[in-house]
Amino acid sequence: MNELALTYRDFASREATSIESICRALVLHNRDKIQIKKEDRAVQNMVRIVRAVISLSQKKGFQGMSLRDLSQETDLSMGALYNYFNSKEELFEMIYNEGKTTILQILETHATDENPAIRLQQAICAHLYLSETLPRIFSFFFMEAKNLSPKNQKNVITMEQSSERYFEKILLDGIKKGIFQIESHQLMAGALKALLQDWYLKRYKFSSRKISVEQYAQFVIQFVETNLYAPGNR
């Protein structure tokens, strides 16, 4: 087995990403909307709320989740919930925006090598490891993006495509430096993104087959690289 450019262990030790850390940032960024004064209590309960939202959305969709469902799942009354947000829609946007910020930040932190071949491997690993840590957040974003209000719909495209553009840039750099031989960096980046998404959208499949995230990273890198260096590629 080849060495991975980034191991899950290394990634996990450098990034303490969790729902907790996202919720702390979320509380700080929305101090005006959240009426609870004690920060620790606000974060603590927001964690329960976010966990419940993601879990219930997975079962019936965000629109299908009622605030009574949410109240029951969090053991907070309806009245209490409304101290943490002003409307159901606002709750969605708080979660969405905070997750988006966190994810994009982390992806850019880990792929830094100046050799595009290595940078590509780092980016693939970082994306997979992050979605391994927060699989339900990733699939929540993918499945519920349509619930964003029209004014925020632009951001969806930005989020959905921004990581793809990041891969495109790496591929372009590799082509320019004569390392990669490919015809369409756009199709290639899109295909790569599809393979990365599969990891969190079909989680049950991989876990039932006992495939680890590092094994899958290795597979994806191999699968893509075969096409980057094959001269017959169209």
Next chain:
Amino acid sequence: MNELALTYRDFASREATSIESICRALVLHNRDKIQIKKEDRAVQNMVRIVRAVISLSQKKGFQGMSLRDLSQETDLSMGALYNYFNSKEELFEMIYNEGKTTILQILETHATDENPAIRLQQAICAHLYLSETLPRIFSFFFMEAKNLSPKNQKNVITMEQSSERYFEKILLDGIKKGIFQIESHQLMAGALKALLQDWYLKRYKFSSRKISVEQYAQFVIQFVETNLYAPGNR
């Protein structure tokens, strides 16, 4: 450009798949649930209903779609709608089951060559062309499968995985005959499925880049085949 094992033109001329034909089958299979006696009228209005369901679900999800929305979009009153189904959940299941049957049938019809290399190309093309004809139905299935009642959840897995298993079988056959050299036919089939799903889940992307379904078919075949014949493959 290599010749495709199956062109879109050939596929389209053999298959007259459309929402209309699916709705006709749907009406016939649910004669007990639909109270409209004249078949033609039933089919005609069911087409409007199904189109509206898929369109509204795309915007706000099936759960987020109210029957008032549906009434407005179809120009049928609430009362009239209930002559076509007995509950919102039943409507969902009628559409889901009928689409599932149709799709699986068609996929199996087109990949028949005894050479696994060619059969694989045929299956890839058939899957892409069918999802090109009915893109919104495919993404409806993917996004809304969670709305199935628990007793039908088993079927989801069957539907989601049955086409993947079909690809697995082709790959296994190719390995046995010494044509393909791959380590894990399961990972390979999964990756292939992810690439095929990308076509209907990210439709806006491909259409804005003016990539035709045949171009994408060519790309996917190339992308996968490079890995089937590369001896370095893990």
Next chain:
DNA sequence: GTCTATATAACGATAGAC
């Protein structure tokens, strides 16, 4: 076969006691 009108339940959201 389709309509209008309505029954009944659940929804998001708020007010005020504690």
Next chain:
DNA sequence: GTCTATCGTTATATAGAC
């Protein structure tokens, strides 16, 4: 800071006129 009680609205579903 959280609760209970309840507001006004909207949901699914049905009944009966045409």
